[in-house]
Amino acid sequence: MRSIVVAVMLSWSALLHAADLSQSHILVAKPELRDQLFGSTILVVKPVGGDQHVGFIVNRPTALTLGKIFPEHGPSQKIIDPIYLGGPTEAEVIFALVQRRDPPGGNSLEVLPGLYVALDGPVVDRIIESEADHARFVAGLVVWQAGELAEEVKQGAWYVLEPDANVAMRKPERLWEELVRRSRALRRGTCGVAGR
Numbered sequence: 001m002r003s004i005v006v007a008v009m010l011s012w013s014a015l016l017h018a019a020d021l022s023q024s025h026i027l028v029a030k031p032e033l034r035d036q037l038f039g040s041t042i043l044v045v046k047p048v049g050g051d052q053h054v055g056f057i058v059n060r061p062t063a064l065t066l067g068k069i070f071p072e073h074g075p076s077q078k079i080i081d082p083i084y085l086g087g088p089t090e091a092e093v094i095f096a097l098v099q100r101r102d103p104p105g106g107n108s109l110e111v112l113p114g115l116y117v118a119l120d121g122p123v124v125d126r127i128i129e130s131e132a133d134h135a136r137f138v139a140g141l142v143v144w145q146a147g148e149l150a151e152e153v154k155q156g157a158w159y160v161l162e163p164d165a166n167v168a169m170r171k172p173e174r175l176w177e178e179l180v181r182r183s184r185a186l187r188r189g190t191c192g193v194a195g196r
Helices: 002-018 121-130 148-154 175-188
Strands: 025-029 042-049 052-057 061-065 082-085 089-099 108-112 115-118 135-144 158-161
Touching: 025 175, 042 108, 042 175, 052 082, 052 108, 089 121, 115 121, 121 135, 135 148, 148 158, 158 175
Parallel strands: 082 135
Antiparallel strands: 025 042, 025 158, 042 052, 052 135, 061 082, 089 115, 089 135, 108 115
16 A cells, blocks of 8 residues: 555656656647647657747658658668658758757757757758667647747646657557546556556
């Protein structure tokens, strides 16, 4: 019984810590969020100062591949995974989310611990050529102006989860449903389901 109480307390502690929007985190759209673009999405989000945030949707594969977009680029032809819709802002730009211990170089940003986004074309190209097995390629991003994300969380649009690069880079099939169940379990304090 004592271990269950400790586990429940740790789960609540993790949930409360995750709601600190001054830190990186994962957002999971609540089922009530029926927005055509953001409904059923999972995002990795990083504060960038001034209560502003940037993020990338990680579970919206498109019908496009790098090979279709860059038919003359040999390394792009080898990548069979789809390009993901990262967000509506700069949707014509391809970014690389890459899981690694250190920055990939150039203009890059650590979105979650151990998960970087490459913003420069040459760095994205290098990741395509040498690190594609640790990367997800996304078109566009999401930008929140000062206070916007806090207001969306306050209005109940998102579950706010601890940053976990492994979760963010998992295949998207059924992931949103799993994270919704985990979030609901954390809110109820039943960590047994949430730990899976």
